[in-house]
Amino acid sequence: MSRGYHSSWKIPDEHRADSAYVEAGAAIALGQAVYDRRTALGLSQVELAHRAGLAESDVERVEGGAVVPTLELLRTLATALDATMDLTIEPAATHVSFAPHAA
Structure with a gap:
């Protein structure tokens, strides 16, 4: 079984109704998962940007949690990171993981 790289963000009870907090948490979870997978591959941000057809910025x-991604961006990142991405959004938590494609 391949090892997945993941990140999660649990929303504290007092912020569960705050949609901005929920979106920020999801963006942070995605950013951490992208960072974890990129570094596991030994890629720099420049190399990942090149693979994904994005600017380094x-x-x-994305890695800094400053982007609420589109489905197109999620697909692009998963392809560039040579992985399958699993995104689970629950009322109290967001989980993001990348599972490397089988060799």
Whole structure:
């Protein structure tokens, strides 16, 4: 079984109704998962940007949790990171993981 790289963000009870907090948490979870997978592959932000057809600043913003991604961006990142991405959004938590494609 291949090892997946993941990140999760649990929303504290007092912020569960705050949609901005929920979106920020999801963006942070995605950013951490992208960073974890990129570094596991030994890629720099420049190399990932090149693979994904993005600017380095775009990768930096994703990893920093400053981007609420589109489905197209999620697909692009999964392809560039040579992985399958699993995104689970629950009322109290967001989980993001990348599972490397089988060799």
